[in-house]
Amino acid sequence: MKITTILPAVAALCTTALAQTFSDCNPLNTTCPPNTALGRSNYSIDFLQNQMSDNVWNWTAGSAKYGGDGAEFVINTRGDAPTVRSKFYIFFGTVECIFKAARGQGIVSSIVIQSDTLDEIDWEWIGGNETHVQTNYFGKGNTTSYDRAIWHPMSSPQDDFHNYTTDWSKDKIDFYIDSNLVRTLKYEDANGGKNFPQTPSDVRLGIWAGGDKKNDNYTIEWAGGETDYKDTPYTMYVKSLRVTDASQGTQYVYSDNSGSYESIKVLNETKPLKLDGENGESVVKRWQGLSDTAKIAIGASVCGVGLIGAIIFVFCCVKQRRAGKHEKLLEDAKFEKDRSELLAFRAEMGRQRSEKLAMMQGAPTGQIHPSNMNMNSGRGYQRY
Ligand SMILES: *[C@@H]1O[C@H](CO)[C@@H](O)[C@H](O)[C@H]1NC(C)=O
Numbered sequence: 269m270k271i272t273t274i275l276p277a278v279a280a281l282c283t284t285a286l287a288q289t290f291s292d293c294n295p296l297n298t299t300c301p302p303n304t305a306l307g308r309s310n311y312s313i314d315f316l317q318n319q320m321s322d323n324v325w326n327w328t329a330g331s332a333k334y335g336g337d338g339a340e341f342v343i344n345t346r347g348d349a350p351t352v353r354s355k356f357y358i359f360f361g362t363v364e365c366i367f368k369a370a371r372g373q374g375i376v377s378s379i380v381i382q383s384d385t386l387d388e389i390d391w392e393w394i395g396g397n398e399t400h401v402q403t404n405y406f407g408k409g410n411t412t413s414y415d416r417a418i419w420h421p422m423s424s425p426q427d428d429f430h431n432y433t434t435d436w437s438k439d440k441i442d443f444y445i446d447s448n449l450v451r452t453l454k455y456e457d458a459n460g461g462k463n464f465p466q467t468p469s470d471v472r473l474g475i476w477a478g479g480d481k482k483n484d485n486y487t488i489e490w491a492g493g494e495t496d497y498k499d500t501p502y503t504m505y506v507k508s509l510r511v512t513d514a515s516q517g518t519q520y521v522y523s524d525n526s527g528s529y530e531s532i533k534v535l536n537e538t539k540p541l542k543l544d545g546e547n548g549e550s551v552v553k554r555w556q557g558l559s560d561t562a563k564i565a566i567g568a569s570v571c572g573v574g575l576i577g578a579i580i581f582v583f584c585c586v587k588q589r590r591a592g593k594h595e596k597l598l599e600d601a602k603f604e605k606d607r608s609e610l611l612a613f614r615a616e617m618g619r620q621r622s623e624k625l626a627m628m629q630g631a632p633t634g635q636i637h638p639s640n641m642n643m644n645s646g647r648g649y650q651r652y
Pocket residue numbers: 289290291292326327328355
């Protein structure tokens with residue numbers, strides 16, 4: 269076949285692939301496409317053995333490096349904020365992360381479980397705080413409560429790997445550090461369930477500079493002060509991740525706009541997502557496991573077959589890639605902006621809470637110090 273006869277067909281294929289990019293959709297307001305479920309009871313990935321594949325993971329900013337401590341999320345220069353989200357959703361289940369937070373004043377490391385309706389479960393570490401980790405939650409993006417964030421005392425989150433596990437069911441959320449239960453949030457205690465995270469959610473890992481100069485003062489203070497980029501790199505490490513999905517469908521669908529867990533339909537009609545990690549064989553792992561002769565043999569045959577493919581690829585994609593890179597940069601910038609705004613909002617809530625408490629205690633209000641931004645410190649344990 270002549271190249272000239274196959275090119276138009278291939279060009280058509282490329283267009284189809286591009287059209288598949290979905291836009292984010294809030295099921296509270298509109299009808300959205302189904303969420304792709306994990307499709308298995310469990311998924312584990314050990315980043316000493318495997319890397320995140322594009323099948324399973326979507327980098328919304330930056331990318332990871334891999335080293336002796338697993339996946340590395342690195343801030344090298346101002347504007348870096350590597351962040352990834354899973355392409356799968358779980359509808360209740362467990363997220364276990366063997367994790368080491370980044371150092372650095374004003375640097376925030378995070379593990380987030382989040383739905384399309386903005387239900388959210390958070391773990392957050394502040395680089396300059398070597399004694400505490402914060403857990404938090406939001407229901408349907410409602411940030412108006414003053415008592416959700418709890419700071420948990422712990423030892424050396426930036427020096428040692430710890431096991432941070434979230435166990436999420438329709439009745440409660442349990443937060444564990446190294447198998448010690450540090451917090452339980454019951455459904456009814458989250459504004460009678462209205463603020464309880466209860467819709468299919470993805471898993472996000474990320475690091476960013478909450479203390480960047482461009483953020484407002486409250487955010488900078490919440491993050492523990494202004495970020496000094498002279499001491500970079502600041503690196504967050506993820507050794508492994510284990511996720512279970514309690515619902516085990518292949519798709520989750522919102523049957524109405526209520527955002528309640530009862531409205532979620534579990535479908536089982538499509539093929540499950542192709543996984544990487546321990547449940548699937550990643551290309552990287554298989555390639556590393558092959559002998560050199562096998563590599564040469566495969567390389568040789570791939571090269572032969574690959575020539576026509578390469579011509580087609582160049583034809584299709586060079587132009588799109590250029591456009592794609594530009595889009596990606598814009599997307600990263602937008603993502604950063606959205607996140608700063610969200611953080612600013614939360615920090616403002618924290619400030620109002622501090623003032624409220626200060627007033628109740630008869631203390632003067634005004635200048636806010638990092639120490640009184642965190643009013644739940646210590647008392648979190650007794651509340652639950
Ligand atoms: C990755 O996530 C972004 C941000 O939500 C989204 O706009 C984009 O469509 C996703 N890409 C893929 C390939 O899923």
